[in-house]
Amino acid sequence: MTTMRQLVGEVLRARRVAEGLTLRDVSAKARVSLGYISEVERGQKEPSSELLAALARALEIPLSQVLLDVSAMLALEEAVDLSVASISSISPASDVEASAA
Amino acid sequence: MTTMRQLVGEVLRARRVAEGLTLRDVSAKARVSLGYISEVERGQKEPSSELLAALARALEIPLSQVLLDVSAMLALEEAVDLSVASISSISPASDVEASAA
Numbered sequence: 001m002t003t004m005r006q007l008v009g010e011v012l013r014a015r016r017v018a019e020g021l022t023l024r025d026v027s028a029k030a031r032v033s034l035g036y037i038s039e040v041e042r043g044q045k046e047p048s049s050e051l052l053a054a055l056a057r058a059l060e061i062p063l064s065q066v067l068l069d070v071s072a073m074l075a076l077e078e079a080v081d082l083s084v085a086s087i088s089s090i091s092p093a094s095d096v097e098a099s100a101a
Numbered sequence: 102m103t104t105m106r107q108l109v110g111e112v113l114r115a116r117r118v119a120e121g122l123t124l125r126d127v128s129a130k131a132r133v134s135l136g137y138i139s140e141v142e143r144g145q146k147e148p149s150s151e152l153l154a155a156l157a158r159a160l161e162i163p164l165s166q167v168l169l170d171v172s173a174m175l176a177l178e179e180a181v182d183l184s185v186a187s188i189s190s191i192s193p194a195s196d197v198e199a200s201a202a
Contacts, residue, residue: 004150004164027145046149063105064176067168075165 006043
């Protein structure tokens with residue numbers, strides 16, 4: 001399962017690209033090092049709440065929207081995990097019953 | 102403004118209390134130290150994505166739901182901040198115009 005950190009990175013990167021901003025632009029606006037932002041975008045660094053707020057501000061997106069997007073992506077993954085779990089819980093006996101019916 | 106970390110702590114604590122669980126219960130289920138969970142609930146520690154996933158699992162709430170709740174609380178704060186900003190941007194001239202009209 002994708003971690004929340006990776007999804008946060010994906011959402012921030014998608015927003016930056018959609019705004020036509022470079023890592024350098026965001027780094028200057030948010031006053032956060034370019035390398036750090038790059039690591040956050042790739043899901044390699046867990047950003048603090050303060051850093052996340054600064055990045056969202058620089059990207060002119062409400063932090064609540066970032067979390068809403070991450071929540072939606074996570075919900076999709078959770079639904080897929082549930083489906084896989086329910087498929088693996090089907091015992092061979094059900095197949096026999098199904099073909100007998 | 103309340104940090105995301107504080108709101109995450111509030112949501113987790115509310116869920117734990119609603120489930121009638123003690124910090125000790127959650128600590129045992131999530132295999133995370135009681136002191137650490139307590140600090141997370143009080144917004145004093147920034148939980149990693151993995152820890153947050155473990156706590157959500159122990160509390161039997163999808164992580165997507167935790168983020169959805171935090172997002173809603175943040176959106177409310179952002180709306181209040183916007184209102185305050187727009188009230189402070191009203192210049193005294195508007196008052197004069199308003200009373201002249």
